[in-house]
Amino acid sequence: STVPPKILNNGVEMPQLGFGVWQVPDDEAERAVATALETGYRSIDTAAIYGNEEGTGRAIAASGVAREDLFVTTKLWNGDQGYDATLRAFDESLAKLGLDYLDLYLIHWPLPARGKYVDTYKAFEKLHADGRIRAIGTSNFLPEHLQRLIAGTSVIPAVNQIELHPHLQQHAAREYHAEQGIATEAWSPLGQGKGLLEVPAIIAIGQKHNRTPAQVVLRWHIQLGNIVIPKSVTPSRIRENIEVFDFILDTEDLAAISALNEGRRIGPDPATFDVG
Ligand code: NAD
Structure with missing residues (x-):
């Protein structure tokens, strides 16, 4: 594969670019993941709530790619937070994916008003200690949530996956992650392909x-050092999106993109988002 690894804080190597499958129905996800794996992607980002862990798993099984060469991420859905519910939800996700271990498991949203993410993460720590997950982390956690999590648990999250693109550059979060040794993973890295690509x-x-x-x-x-997981179901775009390791943006290019920050989210605010 042409994608370089990012070394996580526990030494595990995660491809810096992977393939996201949000909003892709199960059958279509199977085709898209198969195309991505043929194209050279080795990291796949799904979630229990996406409803396509089975299709993703079928594509992985049919691909012929060795398990140790793959990096599979899924996420615990909101309604499954809490210690025991998390252990059950993990088994279900793993069974749907048809895997016997997971590379990265993320708490999908912090849901701070429910006060369950520390207990949830303790179940992640147990699964990690039992050798069933290679790395554990969070998604959509604000620095204040990470602070509380780190104070109440023993394994620093390897990754925090957050909305991040040129219109929402997340300087404070990225800085906090760097201080703590947490890798920043960008969701909707293309800003969902809407206005951003026409700037x-x-x-x-x-x-x-x-x-x-x-x-x-x-x-x-x-x-910038971000991990990215662009999504596409179009084979030519799937290919285009991985061909980004043979050119370099200069300081002038980087400055022009930095100037596009609007600090505006496309997705929900993690401080208040509370569904599922
Ligand atoms: P994205 O930024 O990856 O944009 C995807 C869209 O951009 C496509 O649907 C297509 O319309 C367009 N596109 C893709 N490649 C293109 C190309 N080469 N040229 C022109 N247009 C192109 O958006 P996303 O799917 O929201 O985010 C990527 C992944 O991040 C998701 O699939 C999912 O895995 C993850 N995600 C996670 C969360 C979370 O809460 N943790 C939330 C949203 C997304």
Whole structure:
């Protein structure tokens, strides 16, 4: 594979670029993951709530790629938070994926008003200690949630997966993660492909390097040190999105993209999001 690894805080290597399957129905996910694996992706990001762990698992099983060469992430859904419920939900996800261990398990949302994420994470620590998960982490945790988690548990999260793209650059979160040794993983790295890929500055940088806007944005993430998991079900885009390791943005390009920060979320605010 052409994708370089990011070394997590427990020494586990995670590909810096992987394939996301949010909003992809199970059958379509099976086809898309199969295409991604053929194209050279080795990291897949799914979640219990996406409803496509089975399709993802079928594609993995059929791919012929050795298990140790794959990096599979799934996420615990909100309604399954709590120690015992987490242990059950993990078994279910693993069975749906058809795997006997997971590479990375994330708490999908903190749901601070429910006050369960510390107990939930203690179940993650047990699964990790039992050798059933190689790395454990969080998603959508604000620094204040991470602080409380770290104070109440013993394994520092390996990864926090958060909304992050040129319109929402998350400087404070990235800085806090770096201080704590937590890798930053960007969800919706392309800003969901909407306005971001039509921004003139991004198009211009692409023309300069003979690259597409999506490749420019993904390359920006890579040079910042973010882990990225772009999603596409279109084979040509799946290929395009992984071909970002043979060009370099210069300081002028990086500065032009830095200037696009609007600090505005597409997705929900983790402080108040509370469904499921
Ligand atoms: P994204 O930023 O990856 O954008 C995907 C969309 O961009 C596609 O549907 C397509 O419309 C467009 N696109 C993709 N490649 C393109 C290309 N080369 N050229 C032009 N357009 C292109 O958005 P996403 O799916 O929201 O995020 C990626 C992954 O992050 C998800 O699939 C999921 O795995 C993860 N995610 C996690 C959370 C969370 O709460 N943890 C939330 C959202 C997404």
